[in-house]
Amino acid sequence: MTLEFRERRDYLSWGRVERRPQRVARPASRRDLAPLASGGWPRLAVGLLRSYGDSCLATGASLLDLTRLDHLLAFDDETGLLTAEAGVSLGELMRIFVPRGWFPPVTPGTRFVTLGGAVANDVHGKNHEAAGTFGRHVAALTLLRSDVGEVTCSPAENAELFAATIGGLGLTGVITTVTLRMRRIASAYIDAEKLAYGSLDAFFELNAESEARFEHLVAWFDCTAGAANLGRGIFSRGNWSPFGDLEPHRDAGLLQLPVELPSFTINPLSLRLINAVYRANETRALGAHRLHYGPFFHPLDSVRGWSRIYGRAGMYQYQCVLPVPTAAAATHALLAQIAKSGEGSFLAVLKAFGALPSPGLLSFPMPGITLAVDFADHGRKTLALFERLDQVVSEAGGRLYPAKDGRISREMFAEGYPALARFARSVDPACTSDFWERVRP
Ligand SMILES: Cc1cc2nc3c(=O)[nH]c(=O)nc-3n(C[C@H](O)[C@H](O)[C@H](O)COP(=O)(O)OP(=O)(O)OC[C@H]3O[C@@H](n4cnc5c(N)ncnc54)[C@H](O)[C@@H]3O)c2cc1C
Incomplete structure (x- = not known):
């Protein structure tokens, strides 16, 4: 139940512009995350680092690379409702579920994206007009916060925290599991x-x-x-x-x-x-x-x-x-x-x-x-x-x-995102990122 941190110079976001060392732990199981519920030290959960700028980097804090938390927890073959750990990639879900006739409801232009990353950026795909964003298909998720421990959120339960976490850039806590409605497909x-x-x-x-x-x-x-x-x-x-x-x-x-x-x-x-x-x-x-x-x-x-x-x-x-x-x-x-x-x-x-x-x-x-x-x-x-x-x-x-993004100004971010002040009230006091340090109100 310990988290081992290492100083890494190879943790770059997809754009490879920022090259500062990152302090990173790569927990092997959800049990390893227990210290997060009590410690107030600054942190950011990350997935496969497919974000281009600095929203998946946190130079003054600790990164939690969740890609080993990739277990599937439940699946209903009638409804397509899947619960999985947040570190599993969409590509892995495709590999497992396409043969059964199911596909993630929304996929961005790369499949090297984790469930947690897809939720935290509320990603979109080529089917936005028909299906909307990824978050529309999330039935529930669990968050691990530094102040209140584990919380289940859905449109009906802790709805404000749910709305803040969808597209919440990892700032509302560590997403540990996601329940997603998959889409039926007849062929690949x-x-x-x-x-x-x-x-x-x-x-x-x-x-x-x-x-x-x-x-x-x-x-x-x-x-x-x-x-x-x-x-x-x-x-x-x-x-x-x-x-x-x-x-x-x-x-x-x-x-x-x-x-x-x-x-x-x-x-x-x-x-x-x-x-x-x-x-x-x-x-x-x-x-x-x-x-x-x-x-x-x-x-x-x-x-x-x-x-x-x-x-x-x-x-x-x-x-x-x-x-x-x-x-x-x-x-x-x-x-x-x-x-x-x-x-x-x-x-x-x-x-x-x-x-x-x-x-x-x-x-x-x-x-x-x-x-x-x-x-x-x-x-x-x-x-x-x-x-x-x-x-x-x-x-x-x-x-x-x-x-x-890796450069937007505080003013432009606030102007473009009118719910920012409301969002900020749901931020986990221990979570931060280089992006957030630049734009936070
Ligand atoms: C080639 C390419 C094509 C792309 N096409 C699209 C596209 O079509 N549409 C689109 O919307 N995006 C697109 N993207 C962007 C990509 O989908 C997003 O950046 C996605 O969030 C990356 O997921 P990730 O697992 O790599 O997360 P990371 O980049 O590692 O992290 C992204 C954010 O999620 C947070 N996060 C990750 N895991 C967790 C967790 N478990 N708990 C809490 N927070 C977490 C991080 O803190 C960070 O804020 C593309 C990227 C690439 C490289």
Whole structure:
């Protein structure tokens, strides 16, 4: 019943920008967490560190890596109700449950995400319009707090703490177990369709036309294209197929990027080239295909550690959401700024969020358009561009996604998240993160 801490230099978030040592314990069982209920020392629970910025880092505190708490505790094959420890990954759930005809109700663009991480960022997937955020499918969870010990929360029990914990960035206590409603599937395949489109207006038209007929929608756009081609890209849509086997994905044999590439790998020239190659490849794949869920939902997972491509300086992802009334004009303004800057990367995504309300006080999604673009860290130049983008987002009444952020100001965070003061009342006095130290009211 002890927690052993080690000083680790290899604990980096996905963006690899912050490189400060972290004090980390990796408990083997829930029993090992007993000291948390009495100790007031500063801490943060983390999962697979797939957040890009500093919401999963806590330099002045202790990290609790929960990835060994990965046991399944109960499953009802009639209703799909699953209770599991918070450290199990969505990928592992897919591997176990796809053969039985069940799938997590929402999956982000990577399956290397724990249940605890998916709850604490209230993650969204390509099916946001149909299913809303991950938190909408959480029936209950248990939290271990420094002040009151273990607490069960659900929409009916300790409802305020539940709402604070969904999207609560690990700050309301350590999530130890999660009860989740899984989704039935008839096969492991998606009937998918890819369509090239030529402008931002065309994206909006395609999205509106697809919403009622397709569960999964997303678009990749070429962030180097300006003027009349602004926003051009490839629109991808699909539904779970009734045809095919229930074979899960395989992680064995995935490519691994073992070293950080030199930082000059991503520059305006290589970026233009990569985007052109990507567009050509995707254009060849246009049309209707039956695709396994792996390449459809998680194409980037085929290269482990791909963020090392940005070199030692690391990378940022800028992800914002823009509310419906301002979405079209503000998306246009953001894309124009990005194209003009010559920054950006091959990972540039546009997606609509639907009207289903997010259950968390700090949940990121709201009805509108979300834009996510990766940027190599070119120091002041990159940060200056972000300030210009921030201005557009603020004026549009939008907000940034904490899971991707490592730099937002206290003012912008407070402006984007009106329930922040209410949320702060549910924070566990012992929990903190580098992100929280920057933005806390
Ligand atoms: C390639 C890629 C694609 C992505 N695509 C999407 C996407 O489409 N949609 C989307 O929403 N996100 C997306 N993300 C972001 C990712 O889904 C989130 O950052 C997710 O929360 C990461 O989970 P994790 O287990 O790695 O958690 P970590 O990154 O380790 O932690 C994330 C947060 O959860 C908290 N936390 C983790 N475990 C616990 C626990 N047991 N108790 C309390 N708090 C805890 C941490 O304190 C931290 O605040 C993507 C990330 C990558 C790398």
